[in-house]
Amino acid sequence: MATQKETKLDLFLQWLQVNRVELRGCEIKYCDSNKGFGLFSTSTASDEVLLVVPLNLAITPMRVLDDPLMGPICRAKLKEGEVDDRFLIILFLILERLRSKSLWKPYLDMIPRSFGSPLWFTDSEFHELKGTTIYQATILQKKSLHDVFEDKVKDLVKQLLILDGEPESEVAFEDFLWANSVFWTRALNIPLPRTFVFPEECEKPNVSSAVNGVLNFVEAETLWVEGLVPGIDFCNHALKAAATWEVDSTGSATGVPFSMYLQSVNQGPPGIEKEVTISYGNKGNEELLYLYGFVIEDNPDDFLMVHYPADAVQSVPFSDSKTQLLQAQKAELRCLLPKHLLDRGFFPSLSSGSKKIDERASNKIPNYSWSGQRKIPSYVDKLVFPEEFLTSLRTIAMQENELFKVKSLLEELVGNEGERELSDDEVRAAVWEACGDAGAFQLLVDMLNTKLIDLEEGSGTEESDSELLNKTYVRDGPALPISADKEDSSVGEAISKNRWASIVYRRGQKQLARLFLREAEQALQLCLAEEC
Structure with a gap:
């Protein structure tokens, strides 16, 4: 007798067939209670196209x-x-x-x-x-x-x-x-031809010009539309994807115009019975758990979020003046610190070891002092904290005398009659000229200390989380065993997959908070030594 899962799957496969979905090189199978259903490769794959879904089936x-x-x-x-x-x-x-x-x-x-x-x-x-x-x-x-x-x-x-x-x-x-x-x-963010989104425009081609009697058509505009694509949405996530999805507007790749297809990223057909996964992007466990409901142990894309509450700015001395400076610098009060930033810090041996480079996260050295009174610090190449965030902290931590100095420096640039507007880089340089980094680093150390204390309150240290995970196993299915000897339910304490995911996530947050705190403390020590 067919199980309930088998009956549901049979009805779904019939529904896909009625709606002209083609399973060319994969099949849908039940994985386990943690993943649910997934896609698996078969021996029938041709041209590396595994699945084709007409876009008119998309929600x-x-x-x-x-x-x-x-x-x-x-x-x-x-x-x-x-x-x-x-x-x-x-x-x-x-x-x-x-x-x-x-x-x-x-x-x-x-x-x-x-x-x-x-x-x-x-x-x-x-x-x-x-x-x-x-x-x-x-x-x-x-x-x-x-x-x-x-x-x-x-x-x-x-x-x-x-x-x-x-x-x-x-x-x-x-x-x-x-x-x-x-x-x-x-849901996926689907690149659709404008003519698919607005079919009424199909009868009015966008003609740019006529040369020698031959019409030159402007390439169809692409519109990004969020939607669900039945079949392809059964692909689970993996750090190293086995497939990618593409839109085939003309039918040149699949023979099915206006379709989405799943394509193997391997050379030749994938191995039989291997799960066909896609990548949801470089996401840390915080984002994976919050949006998708799962985590990855030792996630190389993990990050720590640090922020200075906007309402707290209103309670610092000279809050109005500092708020104006923050706005003039386009300063950021919220900062994401990816794990891989630690690779270029003061203690790279303690980092993820990924050697991953992210140009967007790399430090943008500000236009340092035009007066020569404050030299470029020796530690600047080792800083792992984004300049945009340090800009905010410098301004928030600024003392009264430093605030007046910033005002004086900026007035020199503008002139007595306010002849021109200041750029955000000029305001940043003036702030750094007046106060340097010590106040910002001290504020950052305090923030990271507070974050670590909050994380450890009630649940203990990173080591206690690791010990807890080593003594437990996931009761909801075999996909997330803590270790091989924990698959026997007679060993250790059974916990839900949600609790397991929470412990893995918070342990990673504690680790990152500790490592970034050490980086901030080292930066503060070097800064104070150079300012003596």
């Missing part, structure tokens, strides 16, 4: 606006600015889930009923995140979602169901939470 805002039931109401609300594109897709998912005769049922039945993001955690699981950035962010997110549900979703869905002939019933917040999670875990 996009255009589909919602063209829906006979939802379209008129949603068009009016979109025109009035009451909803956005993402809201339309989430609304569509809720409605189709609650419709008794939805044509999308075989697809929706394949999607999990619950998710691994903190929005779905039990109280005890959520407590494991206390002290992390995710903890407070999730509290705020859940409140925001409740407000949106009460203000925009509940009555609108009830109205649409009644118009559809469904018996009147209550719409639960869990229905909205489910649809919201489906969107954020499965």
Whole structure:
């Protein structure tokens, strides 16, 4: 007798076939209770094209606006600015889930009923995140979602169901939470030809010129549209992807115009029965857990988020003047510190060892002192903290005499009659000329110390988290065993995958906070030594 999972999968495969989806070199199989369903390679792969999905099957805002039931109401609300594109897709998912005769049922039945993001955690699981950035962010997110549900979703869905002939019933917040999670875990940013998004324009080709009687057509404009693509959205994430997805507008790659296809990144067909994965991007565990509900041990793309609260600026001395300087410098109060920045710091042997270079995160040395009174520090090439963030901290930590010196320096540049506007680089240089780095580094040390204390309060140190993980195993399935000898449920303590993910995430945050704190302390010591 077929299991419930097998029955759902059979119905879904039939639904894909009816909708002209082609599984050319892969099949959909159940992985485990942690991953759910996934794509696996087969021996039938040809030309490295594994899967082809017609784009008219995608769930996009255009589909919602063209829906006979939802379209008129949603068009009016979109025109009035009451909803956005993402809201339309989430609304569509809720409605189709609650419709008794939805044509999308075989697809929706394949999607999990619950998710691994903190929005779905039990109280005890959520407590494991206390002290992390995710903890407070999730509290705020859940409140925001409740407000949106009460203000925009509940009555609108009830109205649409009644118009559809469904018996009147209550719409639960869990229905909205489910649809919201489906969107954020499965939606893709799809590059679509403008003619696909606005087919009414197809009869009016954009002609740029005529040379010798031959028309020259401007290349079709590409519009990026978020949406769900059934079939391709069953690809799970891996650091090293086995496949990528592409849009085939003309049919030259797949023979199917206006389609999305999955293509192997390997030379030749992939190995049989290997999972076909894609990359969700270089994301740290904070982003992976918050959006997708999973983490990666020893994630090379992990990062630490440090920020100085904007409202706290208002309580520092001379807050109005400092706020003006922050705005003039285009300063950042929030800073993401990727793990790989440690590779070029004072203690590279303690870093990830990835040797990854990120030009966007590399330090931009400011236009140092034009007066020559303050020399470029010897440690500047070893600093791992972005200049934009240090700019903010220098300004916030500035003393009264330093503030007056900045004002004097800037007045010299502008002139008595305010002859020209100052650039943000000039303001940064004046701030550095007046106060140097000591105040900024001391403030950064204090912030990182506070972050580490918050992370360790109630859950202990990084070492205690490692010890806890070594004594436990995940009870929800074999995909996330802590170690091979923990697969036997008679050994150690069983914990949920959500609790496991929380501990892995917070341990990584503690490690990064400790390492970046050490970098900040070293920078402060060198700065003070050079200023003596």
